[in-house]
Amino acid sequence: MNSPTPRRQVFRLSREQRVAEIMSAAREVFREKGYEDAPLSDIAERAKVVEGSIYRYFENKRDLLVKVIEDWYEGMLADYDLQLAGIRGTRNRLRFMIWRHLSTIHEEPALCNLMFQHLRTGGDYSHTAVHELNREYTRRTLDIIKEGIEAGELREDVPLRLVRDMIYGCTEHRTWAYLRGEGDFDPDATADMIVDLVLSGLERRKPQQPATPDLAERLERAVARLETMTGSAAP
Template sequence: MTKPAAQGRLKRQINRLPPEKRIADIMAAAREVFTERGYNDALISEIAERAGVVEGSIYRFFVNKRDLLVRVVENWYEQMLAASEEQFSAVEGTRNRIRYIIHEHLMSIRREPGLSRLVLLQLRADPDYRASRLFKLNQAYTQHILDVVREGIASGEFRPDVSPSLVRDMIYGGIEHRTWGYLRNEKDFDLAATVDGITDMIYRALAAAPEAAPEEDRLSRAAARVEKAADRLERLATNAPGGLKA
């Protein structure tokens, strides 16, 4: 147990820290504890200890434990958004962009399964989730796929009857279902196979059907095939034992 003199020194040290530094330290510690223990078993006292602050300091900046969790997850989304902006802009080609989006989302789950579980089980279940800032961040996080699909429709690469929001829901819903066993610590998932499988299915489903060739093009190709077959038969006959020789 901390002695009164030691507590006094700790309080003086904390008071000298800028509020931004204290908030950052608290959120970093909270992220560790929430990830390791889940929401219900996470203790504010342990978060304070890891952050090097007294427990009362946490309540100066956060309303309660749930408010702290929300702020931690919001910060995680902000970090992912900032990291993806520069990287996504460097990816060229519609299929490659879809693959990048799928890959990065699967990697976020693999890197942070604890936070992913908290989003699914704790935060998205909140009745007020759709009115929250976290919901707005999630919309921004999934915006890239909407943009890619709309651009593909505009360029003629994708069918005009495609619904961008339905494609978004299929991708993220499919990933959620595919990785649920991993989040429950039941089984792993094959990252490369999952990325390629979802990418191929989505892209092929969206791709516009090639236009039917004009009749004259079809006839020309058919004539070329017949001529090629005839040449091959003539060579076979010439080279066969007893065949005609020049």
């Protein structure tokens, strides 16, 4: 007969502190092992509680994940506006958003992975706070593009949502390859390339004529006059 497990010392804590401890432990374990491979027992151990206790603060494992990602994401987005406010010009502002996104992935690949793989794919994602944060976040990108259109720098007929999907789809796709170990990537260089691609497209530009329409017009008239003077109309 195994002697009954001696009941371990019970620590009582304020709700906030407990939640914070569990979330912190969970974030670490999730980061290290991913979602499926992170047993709740590991998290409990690191948080110095017993598995069952987690259920006092979180509905279930997935809820815990959602809260963890939410918490992280929220903190991250906090100072975006501030930074963005100091940047002028459509291209620069767009580049900043992309660069910021790439940098984040570069710095926290594991958490990004969880977010893409487990949050976004869950059926309840739409009701998640992360979803709302995300919308808020990408809305800024759309705003930049709208401003660019109003300033006359961008075409007016671009499908906005598609542009957004193109930008974020591209960075994320790039990310998968990175996470999979297919060569690493440099947020700076990549951001440059993406902005360039998005703005300029693939098609070869017709060689840019230096002449402005206005100049061309004057030239046209001058030539016509010359022709009259020399009495030699073109055949």
